[in-house]
Each structure stands twice: as structure tokens, then as C-alpha cells.
Amino acid sequence: MFNSFIFDKDGVLVETEEARIRSYYNVLKEVIPHEIPKWKEYYNWHNRALTGKSRAEVVKGIIQKYSSLSTALLERRELLKKKWKSDHFNKSDYKEVKKEVESWLKNYDFDDFPPESLLSIQRLIMYADIPLEEKCKPIERMLEFLQFLQKKKIPTSLVTENELKRTKKELKHIGLDINSFEIVVCKDRTYCKGEESESPGNKSEMYSLVNKEFSKKYKNCVAIEDTRPGMLAASHGGVPCFLPCEKKFTKQVVSLLKVLCFPDEASPEPFAVGIDFGGTHTTVGFGNTLWLYFPRSFKEEDPEEIVRFLKKMCNPSMVQALGIGLATTFVPAQKKKERRVWEYSSKFKKLSKIENGYFTEIQELWTKKVGVPVVILNDGEAAALAEHRRGGGRGYSNIMVMTLGTSIGVGFIFCGRLHIGPYSSRASHIILDPNGEWDKGENHRGCWKTLAGRAALYELADNMGLERDSSKITKKAQKGDKKAQFFYELYAERVARGIANIVRPLPLECVVVGGGIAQAGDILFDPLRARLKRGDLLDNSVASVVKIVPAQCEEPVVVGAQLYAEEALSKSD
Numbered sequence: 001m002f003n004s005f006i007f008d009k010d011g012v013l014v015e016t017e018e019a020r021i022r023s024y025y026n027v028l029k030e031v032i033p034h035e036i037p038k039w040k041e042y043y044n045w046h047n048r049a050l051t052g053k054s055r056a057e058v059v060k061g062i063i064q065k066y067s068s069l070s071t072a073l074l075e076r077r078e079l080l081k082k083k084w085k086s087d088h089f090n091k092s093d094y095k096e097v098k099k100e101v102e103s104w105l106k107n108y109d110f111d112d113f114p115p116e117s118l119l120s121i122q123r124l125i126m127y128a129d130i131p132l133e134e135k136c137k138p139i140e141r142m143l144e145f146l147q148f149l150q151k152k153k154i155p156t157s158l159v160t161e162n163e164l165k166r167t168k169k170e171l172k173h174i175g176l177d178i179n180s181f182e183i184v185v186c187k188d189r190t191y192c193k194g195e196e197s198e199s200p201g202n203k204s205e206m207y208s209l210v211n212k213e214f215s216k217k218y219k220n221c222v223a224i225e226d227t228r229p230g231m232l233a234a235s236h237g238g239v240p241c242f243l244p245c246e247k248k249f250t251k252q253v254v255s256l257l258k259v260l261c262f263p264d265e266a267s268p269e270p271f272a273v274g275i276d277f278g279g280t281h282t283t284v285g286f287g288n289t290l291w292l293y294f295p296r297s298f299k300e301e302d303p304e305e306i307v308r309f310l311k312k313m314c315n316p317s318m319v320q321a322l323g324i325g326l327a328t329t330f331v332p333a334q335k336k337k338e339r340r341v342w343e344y345s346s347k348f349k350k351l352s353k354i355e356n357g358y359f360t361e362i363q364e365l366w367t368k369k370v371g372v373p374v375v376i377l378n379d380g381e382a383a384a385l386a387e388h389r390r391g392g393g394r395g396y397s398n399i400m401v402m403t404l405g406t407s408i409g410v411g412f413i414f415c416g417r418l419h420i421g422p423y424s425s426r427a428s429h430i431i432l433d434p435n436g437e438w439d440k441g442e443n444h445r446g447c448w449k450t451l452a453g454r455a456a457l458y459e460l461a462d463n464m465g466l467e468r469d470s471s472k473i474t475k476k477a478q479k480g481d482k483k484a485q486f487f488y489e490l491y492a493e494r495v496a497r498g499i500a501n502i503v504r505p506l507p508l509e510c511v512v513v514g515g516g517i518a519q520a521g522d523i524l525f526d527p528l529r530a531r532l533k534r535g536d537l538l539d540n541s542v543a544s545v546v547k548i549v550p551a552q553c554e555e556p557v558v559v560g561a562q563l564y565a566e567e568a569l570s571k572s573d
């Protein structure tokens with residue numbers, strides 16, 4: 001499947017996160033010694049809430065969690081200032097602090113540094129005191145995998161957001177020869193068999209650089225990352241990327257990596273595969289173990305090209321079944337109890353040409369061609385199943401799961417079972433304003449999508465003089481910006497109207513809200529819940545019962561498609 005590999009360093013080849021978390025813990029111990037939790041408790045919180053985030057986000061998160069930290073750090077300002085002016089900062093270990101402090105000094109006077117910057121200074125000073133042995137422990141299983149590849153003469157490369165000097169030191173420390181990699185791209189320099197050159201500095205551009213070099217020679221390269229931001233960087237750089245579902249390289253993960261890349265290797269327990277054919281990305285889930293992201297969409301591809309891809313993903317000797325989530329509209333077909341891919345669907349147009357788009361026939365055809373049982377469902381339905389079994393909808397029998405994105409995807413669980421009707425839900429097109437804007441390409445106006453889809457959200461932001469970026473607006477609102485908060489109140493009103501119109505006729509216990517826009521968290525959920533309880537959209541007797549909860553699953557469409565395949569398989573037994 002792949003013939004060249006790009007490794008991320010931290011978290012993939014070396015364990016650096018524990019020492020990094022330790023350095024923040026040391027700061028707490030030093031600055032607010034009477035209020036800190038036990039190490040294990042702190043480690044678990046930090047690892048769950050902050051690992052994989054940028055340093056700026058990490059210091060912000062810690063200050064939010066420990067409120068007395070700000071005051072204590074501000075009281076230490078003079079001490080830190082003295083340290084900064086002392087000779088210690090000329091030590092090579094403090095180079096990073098020095099650079100960072102100098103960049104802040106361009107905008108602020110030292111006396112105006114916010115607590116976040118003081119926390120960073122304190123922490124970076126203490127980090128330098130942690131010995132290399134503790135900062136950098138090898139991840140033995142992945143080292144073995146790397147050496148296994150290099151033994152087979154498979155080209156490998158390294159991409160890291162550390163500086164070259166530190167990378168060299170760490171590789172030496174874990175017994176790796178830097179020259180065994182074809183290219184090593186660091187934040188500051190690029191290293192290639194003794195030759196140094198400039199580095200683009202930004203991680204996705206670093207990936208793109210290796211991709212350019214490798215694709216000339218080997219065509220199929222893949223990255224291995226341990227965090228979602230890292231995976232996104234690889235994707236933006238045009239490189240497919242493996243990511244362990246639990247973000248750790250367990251024995252199971254490494255043996256699956258081996259067997260996926262080299263089918264002759266010993267096979268693990270059979271598992272189900274789920275695939276999310278999205279509009280811009282394609283995501284594959286292998287069991288509950290490993291994800292593989294492709295920065296490409298298949299929506300313009302021929303069905304035969306899709307089958308070729310599915311065959312590559314599903315080796316029949318280890319895959320039990322394949323579930324596919326399609327971002328496509330399904331309509332009722334002539335045959336009884338049948339569904340058909342809508343011929344006007346903007347995605348997967350060509351699928352509607354296979355056997356007239358009959359759903360069971362596509363499944364049968366693909367089952368024959370791929371060699372494992374194939375089931376297909378709508379992406380909203382897949383997300384509903386995932387959230388009900390493993391996410392925010394656990395424990396309820398009757399739920400709606402909605403995804404706020406380009407449009408509004410919806411799926412239902414009734415009596416604990418995924419509802420698969422003769423067509424996929426078109427809840428995004430319920431008419432909320434009969435005189436509203438036309439939904440482009442549809443024969444109706446004023447639907448939910450035109451009011452609460454991403455385009456409508458951007459228009460609202462434009463009109464209010466805010467940026468077209470919901471995560472930036474969220475940050476503003478969290479900081480207390482009134483306009484940004486009002487933006488989410490207005491948006492929550494639009495979401496609430498749609499929910500009320502569905503919940504009124506359909507007796508549900510819970511509505512799970514996910515998708516990119518729902519990442520806003522309480523900033524969206526607080527006004528949304530309050531709006532539904534005001535009494536005019538829903539009777540209070542209903543509004544007080546229906547829970548509005550955030551989605552919890554990562555990759556819900558992949559997980560739902562997998563679950564659907566597994567459940568279909570157990571039914572046929």
C-alpha cells in the first residue's frame with residue numbers, strides 16, 4: 001500500500017510528553033505549592049485536556065484551571081526579570097526562552113507581560129533542568145518498526161517541530177543514526193545526509209517538502225502521527241497519515257501497522273473497517289485501533305476507482321466487514337424497501353449510474369468485487385449510531401444526532417435502534433421561513449440549512465463585522481467579548497428553531513449536537529438550551545425533558561459505519 005514513510009518524532013519515536021507535563025507540574029510546585037494535586041492526577045488531566053495543543057493554548061489552559069496561579073506569577077515578576085537579565089540566559093539550554101522573551105519584548109515591556117508569558121518563562125527555565133534521559137525516552141515498539149522498515153531498504157524521513165541541534169542530540173541518545181533517514185526536516189533546518197538547508201518552519205509545509213521529494217522517487221508515502229493537529233498538518237501537506245485511535249503506539253497498533261503495509265506479516269484478530277467518504281477528506285478506521293486519513297475526496301471518481309481503493313483497504317484475510325458512510329442523499333426507489341442514491345446528488349453522481357443507483361445492488365456488487373461484506377449508509381445515520389453506542393447519546397433510547405457543518409446532517413435512534421427509513425433524513429431542509437432565501441439548487445426557500453448551515457453562519461459573521469471563522473469568534477466570546485457572545489445567541493436561535501420543529505412531532509429524550517461549529521462548546525450550548533426553555537418554541541413540559549448534549553465521538557461517521565457493519569454481520573450469523 002505504501003512504499004515510503006514519514007515519521008513524526010515526539011510521541012512516535014520518543015516519549016517527550018511526560019517530561020513536558022512534568023515541567024509544568026514543577027512550576028505549580030514552585031509557584032503555588034499548597035494548591036496542587038498529586039502528580040498522577042495532574043498528569044491525567046493535562047494529558048487529556050492539553051496534549052497536542054500549542055504552547056500558548058497549554059499555558060492558557062493551566063491558568064484557567066488554577067486561578068491563583070496568575071496572582072502568584074505576577075508577584076514573581078521581579079524575580080523572573082532578574083533571572084532574565086542575569087548571565088544564565090546565555091546558557092545554550094535557555095536559547096529557546098531567550099528567543100521567546102525577545103519576541104514578546106517587541107510588543108510589551110517586561111513589566112506588562114501577562115501571566116501566560118510569565119508562566120512560559122518560569123516553565124522553560126525549569127525544563128532546562130530536567131535531564132535528557134527523562135526528557136527523551138525511546139518508544140521501543142516504534143523504534144523496532146522503523147528499523148524493520150530500514151532493514152527492508154524502505155525509505156524513511158523524519159519531520160519534527162524541534163530544532164535540528166536538539167533532534168541530533170535526541171536521536172543519538174536513543175541510538176538512531178540521523179543518516180539512516182533520507183531527509184530530516186526540523187523547525188529551523190533541513191538535514192539530508194550531511195547537507196543542511198533551510199526549513200519552511202511550518203509543519204504542514206515541512207510535510208509538503210518531504211512529500212515533493214518522496215513522490216518524485218517513490219509515489220506512495222504515508223506519515224505516522226500521534227496527535228490530531230499533527231495528522232492535520234500531514235493532510236495539509238498532501239500526505240496520507242496514520243493515527244492511533246487512542247493516540248498511543250500499543251502492541252496492537254504496531255502489529256496492525258506492520259500487517260497493513262506488509263500483508264505477509266502475522267495477522268491480528270479479524271476486525272471491521274469503516275470508511276467516511278467526506279467532501280474533502282477520506283477517513284478509514286481499522287477496528288478500534290488505527291485511523292488512516294487521505295487528503296482527497298472520491299466524489300468525482302469513477303465507481304471502479306472507488307472499488308480499487310476499497311480493495312486496498314480491505315484485505316479479506318483480516319477484515320470481516322466494511323461499512324461505508326456516504327455524504328450523499330438517499331431517496332426511495334421503486335422496489336419495495338429499497339433506497340437509491342439520488343441522481344442529482346452533488347456527491348457521488350456516478351454511483352447513481354450503477355444499477356440505477358439501487359442501494360442493495362451497489363452493496364452486492366461491491367461485496368463481490370472487494371471480497372468482504374459491504375454495507376452502505378448515510379453519514380448522518382452513521383454518526384447517530386456512533387453517538388448512541390459510544391458518545392453523547394449513551395443510555396437514551398430515542399435520540400436525534402445532528403451535525404452542524406456545511407449543511408445539517410441528521411440521524412435518529414428509535415427504541416435503541418438506528419432508524420433506516422426508505423430515504424435519508426432531509427431535516428436540514430425543514431422550512432422555517434417560507435419567505436426566506438432560496439436554497440441554491442433546490443426548489444424551496446427558507447430551510448434550516450439556509451439559516452444555520454456554514455454559509456449562513458459566515459454571512460451572519462460578515463454582517464456583524466466578525467471574522468469568517470467560528471473558532472476565532474468562539475475564542476473572543478470566551479474572553480467575554482459581548483459582540484461575539486451575541487453572535488452565538490443569534491446563531492443558537494436559528495439552531496433552536498429547527499430542533500423545536502423536529503422535537504415537537506417526534507418524541508425524543510435527547511438531541512446530540514456535533515460538527516465543527518459545535519466545537520464552540522458552552523458558548524453555543526448555554527444560549528441554545530436557554531432558548532429552547534423559554535416556552536414559546538417548545539412547551540415547558542417537553543423542553544424540560546429533552547436533553548441537549550454535545551457529541552463526544554471522534555470520527556463518528558467512521559465509527560458508526562464500522563458498528564453498522566459489525567451489527568449487520570452478527571445479524572446474518
Ligand SMILES: [Zn+2]
Pocket residue numbers: 428429430439442444447448449450
Ligand atoms: Zn433546503
